[in-house]
Amino acid sequence: MSDEPKKTAKSGGTAGKTGRPAGKTAAKSPAKSPAKSPAKGRTSVRTPARRIDVLKTYKLFVGGKFPRSESGRVYEVTDSEGNWLANAPQASRKDARDAVTAARKAFGGWSGATAYNRGQILYRVAEMLEGRREQFAAEVAAAEGLPGPAATAQVDAAIDRWVWYAGWSDKIVQVAGGANPVAGPFFNLSTPEPTGVVAVLAPQESSFLGLASVLAPVIVTGNTAVVVPSEKAPLPALSLAEVLATSDVPGGVVNLLSGRTREVAATLAAHQDVNALDLAGAGADGELAKELETAAAENLKRVLRPDEGAAEGVDWSADPGTSRLLAFLETKTVWHPIGV
Amino acid sequence: MSSASTATASPASAPASALADVTASDAALRRYLHGLPGVDAVGLEARAATLGTRSIKTTAKAYAIDLAISMIDLTTLEGADTPGKVRSLCAKGANPDPSDRTTPQVAAICVYSDMAATAKKALSAGGGSGINVASVATAFPSGRAALSVKLADTREAVAAGADEIDMVIDRGAFLAGDYGKVFEEIQAVKDACRRPGGGEPAHLKVIFENGELSTYDNIRRASWLAMLAGADFIKTSTGKVAVNATLPNTLLMLEAVRDFRAATGTQIGVKPAGGIRTAKDAIRYLVVVNETAGPDWLSPDWFRFGASSLLNDLLMQRQKLKTGRYSGPDYVTVD
Known part of the structure; x- marks a missing residue:
């Protein structure tokens, strides 16, 4: 994996356990940006074929259903060290x-x-x-x-x-x-x-x-x-x-x-x-x-x-x-x- | 057709003169109704859905809520209706929110014909003399009775003081293609709406029961049929079947009254009934009225909501706008 891209060195929580194929990550993950979206904040890619992350969409719970907020808003939840979780x-x-x-x-x-x-x-x-x-x-x-x-x-x-x-x-x-x-x-x-x-x-x-x-x-x-x-x-x-x-x-x-x-x-x-x-x-x-x-x-x-x-x-x-x-x-x- | 008077300034015989040949015979009527352009169902529903997304806020919302309250035909049509229940409904219609006297009164109280007298009395005694009494008639809701029974039902209601008569069409005859029979029945009921001793005849609302007409084409035909026969209002449904007023079929009927006025100069009102329970729904209907028929119809004289639980939701929304706090069912009457 000599073409391994630069990494943000952000790992942690449940979000950052797996990576994507190197090329894809390199295209999508500029190293300078803070950990914001699922595509960012990856750990190093160690093996060529890893699973793509299945990230959980957390939703509200109202009347027995799981709606998104009526306003469409979300906010970032981080772990105790400030790493993005969801x-x-x-x-x-x-x-x-x-x-x-x-x-x-x-x-x-x-x-x-x-x-x-x-x-x-x-x-x-x-x-x-x-x-x-x-x-x-x-x-x-x-x-x-x-x-x-x-x-x-x-x-x-x-x-x-x-x-x-x-x-x-x-x-x-x-x-x-x-x-x-x-x-x-x-x-x-x-x-x-x-x-x-x-x-x-x-x-x-x-x-x-x-x-x-x-x-x-x-x-x-x-x-x-x-x-x-x-x-x-x-x-x-x-x-x-x-x-x-x-x-x-x-x-x-x-x-x-x-x-x-x-x-x-x-x-x-x-x-x-x-x-x-x-x-x-x-x-x-x-x-x-x-x-x-x-x-x-x-x-x-x-x-x-x-x-x-x-x-x-x-x-x-x-x-x-x-x-x-x-x-x-x-x-x-x-x-x-x-x-x- | 000569009795097709409405509250517009146009002469009572306007429909007859403009479309006289259409109603000359059964065959002509049938030809005319089947010659109406077919309804683009997908386009109609898309149009209704688009209009339903309009966002009405703040002062416009306050205006819409008050307008909607003033357009309500507050309705109780149940086997268990008692004089006491009708009286309390009348009191509510006259003074919907006792904590806020600026709340407008509803347009009418809608009851079965045997309760019309009770309602009339309760309204005149309870500060609601400006509120009409609407009575359903003609073997509501099924419409399955002999014409003589239907006419007697209508005359009784008019004699009891009903200002408005909500009749149902004979859906069986309509679906069988017997338009002439439906036409004549509406005319006969219209005639029965006249008061024996003179005076303003009762306004006639014609209920199609859209849920039983199955297709949009049928709703368009029924609209034109009723308007040609002299209806003052066309009404979507009885509220007694699974499919009642929907935004698309109300939009379709609004197009019909708009086109009818353009053709004859006579303005006809529209009343969706059944299934309209929230302020949000009501405001969607008002948007559709404004965008389809135009602001001329934004008045209780030309547009009504047949509803019972809608009023409470409108009142709660009104309180919310006024105080900034969400209200709850504890602060409106239980009915």
């Missing part, structure tokens, strides 16, 4: 609108399904995740710059977390609801019910474990979700969509909108048909969280604020407790006459 769709406010419509449409069926059924479906998601552990570990490793074992540990923790939340589906009502003693001839029963459509800003730093930790508690109780995954590292989330699409979760129950968190979140926070807002990924400074909370006040959305001083340092591997489950439930109390 182009992710950059959702617009109209994508947010469509996602909320899809989530609203799915709410009746999902919240009306039995808790047992929802638990089974979420458990099946965990089964499917288990089968794709390696893919997720590779994506998490690339996205967060973790060494292999640490990334695998994150994925394992996320799957375990998912199973743990799935188990809560038919138990949370007993824990959070109950029969109330009242001074009168009534049965007085309180039962927690799902809030509705929940907009979730997934954590920015923990692209997969953090995502699972905020998404599972929202949907297991019967809410439907519009999720804005980590802006810098959306690929594990977009791959999670493929798992959700093939694991009995009805279309629209989870909708994923990768893009600029600030842009999409503003639309979701102001949307009159969104019932609750999880600000886990609203950023460290608290300024965006405040803006979104103000917008959310218009129709009295339930807002789950990020923990005080949570900034960078949320430990997503810690025991989560039931607080995230309870944050998106509303208690319904019924009075039923005794003995009439």
